[in-house]
Amino acid sequence: MATYTTSRRTFLMASLGMTAIQAIRPSGPQALSVGQVIDRIKANVGIPWRDQTVDNLIAGTPEMPVQGIASTMMATLEVLQRAAARGLNMVITHEPTYYSHQDRIEPVEQDPLYQLKRDFIRQHNMAVFHFHDHWHGRRPDGIATGMIRELGWEKRLDPQNPRLFTFPETTLARLAQEMAAKLNIKTMRVIGDPQLPVRRVMASWGNVSLMPGVPYLAQADALIVGETHEWELMEYVQDAIASGQKKALIILGHLVSEQAGMKYCAEWLKTFISEVPLEFIASAEPYWRPDQVKK
Protein backbone atom coordinates (compact mmCIF):
# COMPACT_ATOMS: atom_id res chain seq x y z
CA MET A 1 0.00 0.00 0.00
CA ALA A 2 2.29 2.75 1.22
CA THR A 3 5.55 3.49 -0.50
CA TYR A 4 8.26 5.13 1.53
CA THR A 5 11.00 6.63 -0.58
CA THR A 6 13.70 8.17 1.49
CA SER A 7 15.49 10.72 -0.60
CA ARG A 8 19.17 9.93 -0.12
CA ARG A 9 19.99 13.21 -1.81
CA THR A 10 17.88 15.15 0.70
CA PHE A 11 19.50 13.28 3.56
CA LEU A 12 22.96 14.01 2.18
CA MET A 13 22.22 17.70 1.67
CA ALA A 14 20.76 17.98 5.13
CA SER A 15 23.84 16.39 6.64
CA LEU A 16 25.92 18.96 4.76
CA GLY A 17 24.04 21.69 6.66
CA MET A 18 21.69 22.69 3.87
CA THR A 19 18.04 23.34 4.60
CA ALA A 20 15.31 21.16 3.23
CA ILE A 21 14.23 23.95 0.89
CA GLN A 22 17.69 24.22 -0.58
CA ALA A 23 17.96 20.48 -0.90
CA ILE A 24 14.64 20.07 -2.67
CA ARG A 25 14.65 23.01 -5.07
CA PRO A 26 15.02 22.36 -7.92
CA SER A 27 13.44 18.97 -7.38
CA GLY A 28 15.54 16.09 -8.52
CA PRO A 29 14.42 12.69 -9.73
CA GLN A 30 14.17 11.41 -6.15
CA ALA A 31 12.04 14.30 -4.87
CA LEU A 32 9.01 13.54 -2.74
CA SER A 33 5.92 13.14 -4.91
CA VAL A 34 2.28 14.00 -4.22
CA GLY A 35 1.41 10.31 -4.44
CA GLN A 36 4.03 9.48 -1.85
CA VAL A 37 2.62 12.03 0.57
CA ILE A 38 -0.87 10.56 0.12
CA ASP A 39 0.48 7.04 0.61
CA ARG A 40 2.13 8.10 3.85
CA ILE A 41 -1.09 9.69 5.06
CA LYS A 42 -2.96 6.45 4.29
CA ALA A 43 -0.31 4.42 6.10
CA ASN A 44 -0.28 6.63 9.18
CA VAL A 45 -3.90 7.66 9.71
CA GLY A 46 -4.60 4.48 11.65
CA ILE A 47 -7.89 3.43 10.05
CA PRO A 48 -8.57 1.49 6.83
CA TRP A 49 -8.90 3.73 3.79
CA ARG A 50 -12.52 3.93 2.67
CA ASP A 51 -13.82 3.19 -0.81
CA GLN A 52 -16.45 5.90 -0.54
CA THR A 53 -14.77 9.08 0.56
CA VAL A 54 -14.26 12.72 -0.38
CA ASP A 55 -10.58 12.31 0.55
CA ASN A 56 -9.18 12.49 -2.95
CA LEU A 57 -6.64 14.37 -5.01
CA ILE A 58 -8.73 17.31 -6.26
CA ALA A 59 -6.05 19.00 -8.35
CA GLY A 60 -2.61 17.97 -9.58
CA THR A 61 -1.24 14.47 -10.17
CA PRO A 62 0.36 11.83 -7.95
CA GLU A 63 3.60 12.21 -9.93
CA MET A 64 4.06 15.90 -9.20
CA PRO A 65 7.12 16.72 -7.07
CA VAL A 66 6.30 18.29 -3.71
CA GLN A 67 8.31 21.39 -2.81
CA GLY A 68 6.40 22.13 0.36
CA ILE A 69 3.12 21.25 2.07
CA ALA A 70 0.41 23.48 3.53
CA SER A 71 -2.34 22.13 5.73
CA THR A 72 -5.38 24.36 5.95
CA MET A 73 -9.05 24.40 6.85
CA MET A 74 -10.40 25.40 3.44
CA ALA A 75 -8.48 25.79 0.19
CA THR A 76 -9.82 29.22 -0.65
CA LEU A 77 -8.12 31.16 -3.42
CA GLU A 78 -6.49 33.34 -0.78
CA VAL A 79 -5.03 30.30 1.00
CA LEU A 80 -3.75 28.94 -2.32
CA GLN A 81 -2.15 32.32 -3.09
CA ARG A 82 -0.43 32.36 0.29
CA ALA A 83 0.72 28.75 -0.11
CA ALA A 84 2.10 29.46 -3.60
CA ALA A 85 3.92 32.55 -2.33
CA ARG A 86 5.63 30.42 0.32
CA GLY A 87 6.57 27.67 -2.13
CA LEU A 88 4.15 25.18 -0.60
CA ASN A 89 2.78 23.52 -3.72
CA MET A 90 0.79 20.71 -2.07
CA VAL A 91 -2.22 21.88 -0.11
CA ILE A 92 -3.98 19.50 2.27
CA THR A 93 -7.43 20.91 2.92
CA HIS A 94 -10.18 19.79 5.27
CA GLU A 95 -12.98 21.56 3.40
CA PRO A 96 -13.71 21.73 -0.33
CA THR A 97 -11.76 23.53 -3.02
CA TYR A 98 -14.59 23.97 -5.50
CA TYR A 99 -17.58 24.88 -3.29
CA SER A 100 -18.89 21.33 -2.95
CA HIS A 101 -18.31 18.73 -0.24
CA GLN A 102 -18.29 16.06 -2.93
CA ASP A 103 -16.01 18.20 -5.12
CA ARG A 104 -18.58 18.17 -7.90
CA ILE A 105 -17.25 20.27 -10.75
CA GLU A 106 -20.23 20.20 -13.13
CA PRO A 107 -22.23 23.00 -11.47
CA VAL A 108 -19.32 25.45 -11.80
CA GLU A 109 -17.45 24.06 -14.80
CA GLN A 110 -18.34 27.03 -17.03
CA ASP A 111 -17.92 29.58 -14.26
CA PRO A 112 -15.04 32.06 -14.79
CA LEU A 113 -14.11 32.06 -11.10
CA TYR A 114 -13.87 28.27 -10.98
CA GLN A 115 -11.70 28.40 -14.12
CA LEU A 116 -9.49 31.12 -12.64
CA LYS A 117 -8.92 29.04 -9.49
CA ARG A 118 -8.28 25.86 -11.49
CA ASP A 119 -5.81 27.73 -13.73
CA PHE A 120 -4.06 29.33 -10.75
CA ILE A 121 -3.47 25.87 -9.31
CA ARG A 122 -2.15 24.57 -12.65
CA GLN A 123 0.08 27.57 -13.32
CA HIS A 124 1.71 27.20 -9.94
CA ASN A 125 2.18 23.43 -10.30
CA MET A 126 0.08 22.87 -7.23
CA ALA A 127 -1.76 19.83 -5.96
CA VAL A 128 -4.74 19.88 -3.59
CA PHE A 129 -5.66 16.89 -1.44
CA HIS A 130 -9.04 16.82 0.33
CA PHE A 131 -8.51 15.36 3.80
CA HIS A 132 -11.82 15.25 5.60
CA ASP A 133 -13.29 11.83 6.30
CA HIS A 134 -10.21 10.01 7.52
CA TRP A 135 -8.98 12.89 9.68
CA HIS A 136 -12.35 12.79 11.42
CA GLY A 137 -12.32 8.98 11.32
CA ARG A 138 -8.94 8.73 13.07
CA ARG A 139 -9.17 7.77 16.77
CA PRO A 140 -9.16 10.17 18.41
CA ASP A 141 -10.68 12.41 15.72
CA GLY A 142 -7.90 14.67 14.42
CA ILE A 143 -10.12 17.74 14.26
CA ALA A 144 -11.38 17.20 17.81
CA THR A 145 -7.83 16.70 19.09
CA GLY A 146 -6.72 20.00 17.59
CA MET A 147 -9.73 21.91 18.89
CA ILE A 148 -9.35 20.49 22.40
CA ARG A 149 -5.70 21.54 22.43
CA GLU A 150 -6.53 25.01 21.11
CA LEU A 151 -9.18 25.47 23.81
CA GLY A 152 -7.04 23.91 26.55
CA TRP A 153 -9.83 21.50 27.35
CA GLU A 154 -7.73 18.34 27.70
CA LYS A 155 -8.64 17.95 31.37
CA ARG A 156 -12.33 18.58 30.69
CA LEU A 157 -12.63 15.70 28.25
CA ASP A 158 -14.75 12.73 29.30
CA PRO A 159 -12.67 9.55 29.00
CA GLN A 160 -15.71 7.62 27.77
CA ASN A 161 -17.06 10.13 25.25
CA PRO A 162 -14.77 12.09 22.92
CA ARG A 163 -17.40 14.81 22.42
CA LEU A 164 -18.27 15.40 26.06
CA PHE A 165 -16.61 17.91 28.40
CA THR A 166 -17.29 18.52 32.06
CA PHE A 167 -16.64 21.92 33.64
CA PRO A 168 -16.75 23.25 37.16
CA GLU A 169 -20.09 25.02 37.05
CA THR A 170 -20.01 28.08 34.83
CA THR A 171 -22.67 30.05 32.98
CA LEU A 172 -23.57 29.88 29.30
CA ALA A 173 -22.49 33.52 28.90
CA ARG A 174 -19.08 32.86 30.44
CA LEU A 175 -18.49 29.70 28.42
CA ALA A 176 -19.43 31.49 25.20
CA GLN A 177 -17.26 34.50 26.03
CA GLU A 178 -14.26 32.32 26.86
CA MET A 179 -14.61 30.37 23.62
CA ALA A 180 -15.01 33.59 21.60
CA ALA A 181 -11.81 34.93 23.15
CA LYS A 182 -9.77 31.75 22.71
CA LEU A 183 -10.87 31.15 19.11
CA ASN A 184 -11.01 34.86 18.20
CA ILE A 185 -14.64 34.73 17.09
CA LYS A 186 -16.59 37.94 16.55
CA THR A 187 -19.79 36.49 15.04
CA MET A 188 -20.59 33.65 17.43
CA ARG A 189 -24.33 33.08 17.90
CA VAL A 190 -25.87 31.59 21.03
CA ILE A 191 -29.36 30.29 21.87
CA GLY A 192 -30.34 29.91 25.53
CA ASP A 193 -30.45 31.74 28.85
CA PRO A 194 -27.11 33.55 29.27
CA GLN A 195 -27.21 32.75 33.00
CA LEU A 196 -27.88 29.03 32.41
CA PRO A 197 -25.63 26.95 34.69
CA VAL A 198 -23.40 24.83 32.47
CA ARG A 199 -21.43 21.79 33.57
CA ARG A 200 -21.74 19.29 30.71
CA VAL A 201 -20.87 20.44 27.19
CA MET A 202 -21.10 18.39 23.98
CA ALA A 203 -19.05 19.56 21.02
CA SER A 204 -19.67 18.55 17.42
CA TRP A 205 -17.13 20.46 15.35
CA GLY A 206 -18.16 21.52 11.84
CA ASN A 207 -21.59 21.06 10.29
CA VAL A 208 -24.21 19.27 12.39
CA SER A 209 -27.57 18.00 11.14
CA LEU A 210 -30.74 17.50 13.20
CA MET A 211 -29.53 13.98 13.74
CA PRO A 212 -27.17 13.47 15.54
CA GLY A 213 -27.70 16.98 16.96
CA VAL A 214 -30.76 15.86 18.98
CA PRO A 215 -29.08 13.00 20.87
CA TYR A 216 -25.97 15.15 21.39
CA LEU A 217 -28.10 17.88 23.00
CA ALA A 218 -29.76 15.30 25.23
CA GLN A 219 -26.40 14.47 26.81
CA ALA A 220 -25.39 17.96 27.85
CA ASP A 221 -26.44 21.38 29.08
CA ALA A 222 -24.98 23.05 26.00
CA LEU A 223 -24.19 21.79 22.52
CA ILE A 224 -21.42 23.43 20.51
CA VAL A 225 -21.55 23.25 16.71
CA GLY A 226 -19.86 24.93 13.78
CA GLU A 227 -22.90 25.46 11.61
CA THR A 228 -26.42 24.01 11.41
CA HIS A 229 -29.73 24.80 9.73
CA GLU A 230 -32.01 27.33 11.37
CA TRP A 231 -35.14 25.36 10.41
CA GLU A 232 -33.89 22.06 11.85
CA LEU A 233 -31.59 21.81 14.89
CA MET A 234 -31.95 25.48 15.85
CA GLU A 235 -35.75 25.17 15.92
CA TYR A 236 -35.38 22.01 18.00
CA VAL A 237 -33.20 23.77 20.57
CA GLN A 238 -35.62 26.69 20.78
CA ASP A 239 -38.46 24.22 21.39
CA ALA A 240 -36.47 22.35 24.01
CA ILE A 241 -36.00 25.62 25.89
CA ALA A 242 -39.65 26.64 25.45
CA SER A 243 -40.69 23.28 26.89
CA GLY A 244 -38.71 24.02 30.05
CA GLN A 245 -35.52 22.08 29.33
CA LYS A 246 -32.32 23.76 30.52
CA LYS A 247 -30.46 23.67 27.23
CA ALA A 248 -28.33 25.87 25.00
CA LEU A 249 -26.72 25.91 21.57
CA ILE A 250 -23.48 27.68 20.70
CA ILE A 251 -22.85 28.19 16.97
CA LEU A 252 -19.20 29.02 16.43
CA GLY A 253 -19.02 29.31 12.65
CA HIS A 254 -17.72 26.43 10.55
CA LEU A 255 -14.14 27.53 9.90
CA VAL A 256 -13.35 28.57 13.45
CA SER A 257 -14.99 25.41 14.79
CA GLU A 258 -12.52 23.11 13.04
CA GLN A 259 -9.41 24.88 11.84
CA ALA A 260 -7.29 24.18 14.92
CA GLY A 261 -7.73 20.55 13.84
CA MET A 262 -5.78 21.32 10.68
CA LYS A 263 -3.14 23.15 12.70
CA TYR A 264 -2.71 19.88 14.59
CA CYS A 265 -2.73 18.05 11.23
CA ALA A 266 0.42 19.93 10.22
CA GLU A 267 2.16 18.70 13.38
CA TRP A 268 0.99 15.16 12.71
CA LEU A 269 2.17 15.27 9.08
CA LYS A 270 5.62 16.34 10.28
CA THR A 271 5.95 13.08 12.22
CA PHE A 272 6.29 11.21 8.93
CA ILE A 273 7.24 13.88 6.37
CA SER A 274 10.52 15.65 6.87
CA GLU A 275 11.91 16.23 3.37
CA VAL A 276 10.00 19.42 2.64
CA PRO A 277 8.77 22.49 4.51
CA LEU A 278 5.37 21.92 6.06
CA GLU A 279 3.17 24.69 7.45
CA PHE A 280 -0.35 25.28 8.71
CA ILE A 281 -2.02 28.20 6.93
CA ALA A 282 -4.63 29.82 9.16
CA SER A 283 -7.59 31.84 7.95
CA ALA A 284 -9.35 34.57 9.85
CA GLU A 285 -13.04 34.23 10.62
CA PRO A 286 -14.56 35.18 7.25
CA TYR A 287 -17.21 37.56 8.59
CA TRP A 288 -17.56 40.91 10.24
CA ARG A 289 -20.51 42.45 12.06
CA PRO A 290 -22.07 45.75 11.01
CA ASP A 291 -21.45 47.27 14.45
CA GLN A 292 -17.73 46.54 14.18
CA VAL A 293 -17.03 48.79 11.19
CA LYS A 294 -17.18 52.51 10.44
CA LYS A 295 -19.78 53.93 8.12
Next chain:
Amino acid sequence: MATYTTSRRTFLMASLGMTAIQAIRPSGPQALSVGQVIDRIKANVGIPWRDQTVDNLIAGTPEMPVQGIASTMMATLEVLQRAAARGLNMVITHEPTYYSHQDRIEPVEQDPLYQLKRDFIRQHNMAVFHFHDHWHGRRPDGIATGMIRELGWEKRLDPQNPRLFTFPETTLARLAQEMAAKLNIKTMRVIGDPQLPVRRVMASWGNVSLMPGVPYLAQADALIVGETHEWELMEYVQDAIASGQKKALIILGHLVSEQAGMKYCAEWLKTFISEVPLEFIASAEPYWRPDQVKK
Protein backbone atom coordinates in the same frame (compact mmCIF):
# COMPACT_ATOMS: atom_id res chain seq x y z
CA MET B 1 -61.97 23.52 -6.01
CA ALA B 2 -62.47 26.27 -3.50
CA THR B 3 -65.49 26.33 -1.27
CA TYR B 4 -66.64 29.68 0.04
CA THR B 5 -69.04 29.39 2.91
CA THR B 6 -70.18 32.73 4.11
CA SER B 7 -71.32 32.39 7.63
CA ARG B 8 -74.65 34.09 7.71
CA ARG B 9 -74.51 34.03 11.48
CA THR B 10 -71.15 35.84 11.50
CA PHE B 11 -72.49 38.40 9.07
CA LEU B 12 -75.59 38.91 11.20
CA MET B 13 -73.60 39.29 14.40
CA ALA B 14 -71.24 41.70 12.75
CA SER B 15 -74.09 43.79 11.52
CA LEU B 16 -75.39 43.85 15.07
CA GLY B 17 -72.11 45.47 16.12
CA MET B 18 -70.52 42.39 17.62
CA THR B 19 -66.87 41.60 17.00
CA ALA B 20 -65.77 38.57 15.06
CA ILE B 21 -64.47 36.95 18.25
CA GLN B 22 -67.81 37.31 19.96
CA ALA B 23 -69.59 35.97 16.90
CA ILE B 24 -67.42 32.93 16.49
CA ARG B 25 -66.94 31.78 20.07
CA PRO B 26 -68.31 29.26 20.79
CA SER B 27 -68.13 27.98 17.24
CA GLY B 28 -71.46 27.03 15.80
CA PRO B 29 -72.29 24.53 13.10
CA GLN B 30 -71.49 27.09 10.40
CA ALA B 31 -68.08 28.02 11.79
CA LEU B 32 -65.16 28.43 9.43
CA SER B 33 -63.22 25.17 9.07
CA VAL B 34 -59.50 24.56 8.58
CA GLY B 35 -60.28 23.03 5.19
CA GLN B 36 -62.18 26.12 4.13
CA VAL B 37 -59.25 28.35 5.04
CA ILE B 38 -56.92 26.18 2.97
CA ASP B 39 -59.36 26.19 0.05
CA ARG B 40 -59.50 29.98 0.16
CA ILE B 41 -55.70 30.18 0.19
CA LYS B 42 -55.57 27.90 -2.85
CA ALA B 43 -58.20 29.98 -4.63
CA ASN B 44 -56.49 33.30 -3.89
CA VAL B 45 -52.78 32.58 -4.19
CA GLY B 46 -52.88 33.16 -7.94
CA ILE B 47 -50.87 30.14 -9.13
CA PRO B 48 -51.94 26.53 -9.74
CA TRP B 49 -51.59 24.35 -6.67
CA ARG B 50 -48.65 21.97 -7.04
CA ASP B 51 -48.76 18.20 -6.68
CA GLN B 52 -45.31 18.12 -5.13
CA THR B 53 -45.21 20.62 -2.30
CA VAL B 54 -44.48 20.98 1.39
CA ASP B 55 -47.61 23.15 1.67
CA ASN B 56 -49.71 20.69 3.60
CA LEU B 57 -51.76 20.40 6.76
CA ILE B 58 -49.11 19.28 9.26
CA ALA B 59 -51.36 18.97 12.30
CA GLY B 60 -55.10 18.99 12.80
CA THR B 61 -57.88 18.07 10.37
CA PRO B 62 -59.72 19.95 7.62
CA GLU B 63 -62.96 19.60 9.60
CA MET B 64 -61.68 21.43 12.69
CA PRO B 65 -63.45 24.72 13.40
CA VAL B 66 -61.17 27.75 13.24
CA GLN B 67 -61.45 30.18 16.14
CA GLY B 68 -58.62 32.39 15.01
CA ILE B 69 -55.62 32.34 12.68
CA ALA B 70 -51.98 33.14 13.33
CA SER B 71 -49.49 33.63 10.52
CA THR B 72 -45.88 33.19 11.56
CA MET B 73 -42.40 32.54 10.21
CA MET B 74 -41.77 29.28 12.07
CA ALA B 75 -44.17 27.30 14.22
CA THR B 76 -41.87 26.96 17.19
CA LEU B 77 -43.37 25.72 20.44
CA GLU B 78 -43.18 29.28 21.78
CA VAL B 79 -45.18 30.61 18.81
CA LEU B 80 -47.76 27.83 19.28
CA GLN B 81 -48.02 28.70 22.99
CA ARG B 82 -48.58 32.36 22.16
CA ALA B 83 -51.14 31.49 19.47
CA ALA B 84 -53.02 29.19 21.85
CA ALA B 85 -53.03 31.86 24.56
CA ARG B 86 -54.65 34.28 22.10
CA GLY B 87 -57.25 31.77 20.92
CA LEU B 88 -55.70 31.48 17.46
CA ASN B 89 -56.04 27.76 16.86
CA MET B 90 -54.96 27.65 13.21
CA VAL B 91 -51.29 28.49 12.63
CA ILE B 92 -50.05 29.22 9.12
CA THR B 93 -46.29 28.80 9.15
CA HIS B 94 -43.68 29.46 6.49
CA GLU B 95 -41.06 27.18 8.01
CA PRO B 96 -41.37 23.66 9.42
CA THR B 97 -43.09 22.57 12.60
CA TYR B 98 -41.12 19.38 13.20
CA TYR B 99 -37.55 20.40 12.29
CA SER B 100 -37.71 19.20 8.69
CA HIS B 101 -38.50 21.10 5.51
CA GLN B 102 -40.33 18.02 4.21
CA ASP B 103 -42.08 17.61 7.58
CA ARG B 104 -40.59 14.15 7.95
CA ILE B 105 -41.71 12.75 11.28
CA GLU B 106 -39.79 9.44 11.33
CA PRO B 107 -36.48 10.87 12.60
CA VAL B 108 -38.14 12.38 15.68
CA GLU B 109 -41.16 10.14 16.14
CA GLN B 110 -39.80 8.62 19.37
CA ASP B 111 -38.38 11.91 20.64
CA PRO B 112 -40.07 13.25 23.82
CA LEU B 113 -39.87 16.85 22.63
CA TYR B 114 -41.56 16.03 19.32
CA GLN B 115 -44.26 14.17 21.27
CA LEU B 116 -44.70 17.08 23.69
CA LYS B 117 -45.17 19.52 20.78
CA ARG B 118 -47.54 17.16 18.95
CA ASP B 119 -49.56 16.69 22.12
CA PHE B 120 -49.65 20.43 22.85
CA ILE B 121 -51.16 20.99 19.40
CA ARG B 122 -53.74 18.24 19.94
CA GLN B 123 -54.67 19.33 23.46
CA HIS B 124 -55.32 22.87 22.24
CA ASN B 125 -57.34 21.73 19.21
CA MET B 126 -54.88 23.42 16.93
CA ALA B 127 -54.13 22.99 13.25
CA VAL B 128 -50.85 23.88 11.55
CA PHE B 129 -50.64 24.61 7.83
CA HIS B 130 -47.22 24.78 6.16
CA PHE B 131 -47.32 27.65 3.64
CA HIS B 132 -43.97 27.88 1.93
CA ASP B 133 -43.83 26.98 -1.76
CA HIS B 134 -46.92 28.79 -2.99
CA TRP B 135 -46.27 31.94 -0.97
CA HIS B 136 -42.86 32.11 -2.68
CA GLY B 137 -44.43 31.03 -5.98
CA ARG B 138 -47.02 33.82 -5.96
CA ARG B 139 -46.18 36.72 -8.32
CA PRO B 140 -44.80 38.79 -6.86
CA ASP B 141 -43.30 36.43 -4.25
CA GLY B 142 -45.21 37.01 -0.99
CA ILE B 143 -42.09 36.83 1.15
CA ALA B 144 -40.21 39.29 -1.05
CA THR B 145 -43.17 41.69 -1.03
CA GLY B 146 -43.25 41.71 2.75
CA MET B 147 -39.50 42.16 3.09
CA ILE B 148 -39.43 45.02 0.57
CA ARG B 149 -42.19 46.77 2.48
CA GLU B 150 -40.44 46.23 5.81
CA LEU B 151 -37.20 47.67 4.43
CA GLY B 152 -38.96 50.50 2.58
CA TRP B 153 -37.24 49.43 -0.64
CA GLU B 154 -40.25 49.73 -2.98
CA LYS B 155 -38.60 52.48 -5.02
CA ARG B 156 -35.31 50.58 -5.20
CA LEU B 157 -36.85 47.54 -6.86
CA ASP B 158 -35.88 46.81 -10.45
CA PRO B 159 -39.06 46.53 -12.55
CA GLN B 160 -37.50 43.71 -14.59
CA ASN B 161 -36.01 41.65 -11.76
CA PRO B 162 -37.87 41.03 -8.49
CA ARG B 163 -34.63 40.28 -6.63
CA LEU B 164 -32.63 43.29 -7.80
CA PHE B 165 -32.45 46.67 -6.05
CA THR B 166 -30.61 49.79 -7.14
CA PHE B 167 -29.39 52.34 -4.61
CA PRO B 168 -27.80 55.73 -4.86
CA GLU B 169 -24.21 54.80 -4.18
CA THR B 170 -23.67 53.68 -0.60
CA THR B 171 -21.06 51.54 1.13
CA LEU B 172 -21.35 47.93 2.18
CA ALA B 173 -20.96 48.99 5.83
CA ARG B 174 -23.77 51.53 5.58
CA LEU B 175 -26.10 49.13 3.75
CA ALA B 176 -25.47 46.41 6.34
CA GLN B 177 -25.94 48.82 9.26
CA GLU B 178 -29.21 50.15 7.85
CA MET B 179 -30.56 46.64 7.32
CA ALA B 180 -29.49 45.57 10.82
CA ALA B 181 -31.32 48.57 12.27
CA LYS B 182 -34.52 48.13 10.22
CA LEU B 183 -34.77 44.38 10.80
CA ASN B 184 -33.42 44.53 14.38
CA ILE B 185 -30.60 42.06 13.71
CA LYS B 186 -27.76 41.68 16.21
CA THR B 187 -25.96 38.70 14.65
CA MET B 188 -25.73 39.71 10.98
CA ARG B 189 -22.55 38.48 9.28
CA VAL B 190 -20.93 40.21 6.31
CA ILE B 191 -18.17 39.21 3.88
CA GLY B 192 -16.45 41.92 1.83
CA ASP B 193 -14.71 45.28 2.11
CA PRO B 194 -16.81 47.47 4.44
CA GLN B 195 -16.02 50.49 2.24
CA LEU B 196 -17.06 48.71 -0.97
CA PRO B 197 -19.23 51.04 -3.08
CA VAL B 198 -22.64 49.40 -3.46
CA ARG B 199 -25.28 50.33 -6.02
CA ARG B 200 -26.76 47.04 -7.15
CA VAL B 201 -28.05 44.60 -4.52
CA MET B 202 -29.54 41.15 -5.11
CA ALA B 203 -31.69 39.67 -2.36
CA SER B 204 -32.54 36.00 -1.99
CA TRP B 205 -34.56 35.71 1.20
CA GLY B 206 -34.22 32.51 3.21
CA ASN B 207 -31.83 29.68 2.48
CA VAL B 208 -29.66 29.97 -0.63
CA SER B 209 -27.58 27.20 -2.17
CA LEU B 210 -24.43 27.60 -4.30
CA MET B 211 -26.75 27.60 -7.27
CA PRO B 212 -28.50 30.01 -7.77
CA GLY B 213 -26.26 31.98 -5.40
CA VAL B 214 -23.48 32.22 -8.01
CA PRO B 215 -25.56 33.77 -10.80
CA TYR B 216 -27.28 36.05 -8.28
CA LEU B 217 -23.90 37.36 -7.10
CA ALA B 218 -22.84 37.96 -10.72
CA GLN B 219 -25.69 40.44 -11.13
CA ALA B 220 -24.89 42.71 -8.21
CA ASP B 221 -22.27 44.30 -5.96
CA ALA B 222 -23.75 42.63 -2.90
CA LEU B 223 -25.89 39.54 -2.41
CA ILE B 224 -28.22 39.32 0.59
CA VAL B 225 -29.22 35.89 1.90
CA GLY B 226 -30.86 34.45 4.99
CA GLU B 227 -28.58 31.48 5.46
CA THR B 228 -26.13 29.51 3.31
CA HIS B 229 -23.37 26.93 3.75
CA GLU B 230 -19.92 28.15 4.70
CA TRP B 231 -18.22 25.52 2.48
CA GLU B 232 -20.23 26.40 -0.63
CA LEU B 233 -21.51 29.90 -1.42
CA MET B 234 -19.47 31.60 1.32
CA GLU B 235 -16.25 30.06 -0.02
CA TYR B 236 -17.26 31.17 -3.53
CA VAL B 237 -17.76 34.77 -2.39
CA GLN B 238 -14.42 34.77 -0.57
CA ASP B 239 -12.74 33.52 -3.76
CA ALA B 240 -14.51 36.12 -5.90
CA ILE B 241 -13.11 38.83 -3.63
CA ALA B 242 -9.61 37.26 -3.57
CA SER B 243 -9.66 37.21 -7.38
CA GLY B 244 -10.21 40.97 -7.43
CA GLN B 245 -13.98 41.08 -7.95
CA LYS B 246 -15.78 43.86 -6.08
CA LYS B 247 -18.36 41.67 -4.35
CA ALA B 248 -19.96 41.17 -0.95
CA LEU B 249 -22.30 38.82 0.89
CA ILE B 250 -24.68 39.82 3.68
CA ILE B 251 -26.05 36.95 5.77
CA LEU B 252 -29.06 38.14 7.72
CA GLY B 253 -30.15 34.97 9.51
CA HIS B 254 -33.00 32.88 8.17
CA LEU B 255 -35.88 34.04 10.37
CA VAL B 256 -35.17 37.74 10.09
CA SER B 257 -34.64 37.41 6.34
CA GLU B 258 -38.20 36.24 5.70
CA GLN B 259 -40.54 36.90 8.58
CA ALA B 260 -41.82 40.25 7.32
CA GLY B 261 -43.16 38.17 4.44
CA MET B 262 -45.44 36.38 6.89
CA LYS B 263 -46.47 39.70 8.43
CA TYR B 264 -47.62 40.63 4.95
CA CYS B 265 -49.25 37.21 4.65
CA ALA B 266 -51.54 38.07 7.56
CA GLU B 267 -52.69 41.19 5.71
CA TRP B 268 -53.26 39.20 2.55
CA LEU B 269 -55.24 36.51 4.42
CA LYS B 270 -57.51 39.22 5.82
CA THR B 271 -58.57 40.17 2.29
CA PHE B 272 -60.51 36.92 2.02
CA ILE B 273 -60.95 35.78 5.64
CA SER B 274 -62.98 38.00 7.90
CA GLU B 275 -64.94 35.65 10.14
CA VAL B 276 -62.21 35.09 12.72
CA PRO B 277 -59.40 37.07 14.35
CA LEU B 278 -56.23 36.92 12.30
CA GLU B 279 -52.81 38.01 13.59
CA PHE B 280 -49.17 37.88 12.65
CA ILE B 281 -47.03 36.44 15.45
CA ALA B 282 -43.49 37.79 15.28
CA SER B 283 -40.44 36.10 16.71
CA ALA B 284 -37.29 37.80 17.88
CA GLU B 285 -33.98 36.91 16.26
CA PRO B 286 -33.20 33.60 18.00
CA TYR B 287 -29.56 34.36 18.84
CA TRP B 288 -27.46 36.57 21.02
CA ARG B 289 -23.78 37.41 20.84
CA PRO B 290 -21.38 36.75 23.72
CA ASP B 291 -20.37 40.43 23.87
CA GLN B 292 -23.99 41.48 24.37
CA VAL B 293 -24.51 39.74 27.69
CA LYS B 294 -23.13 40.01 31.19
CA LYS B 295 -20.91 37.34 32.64
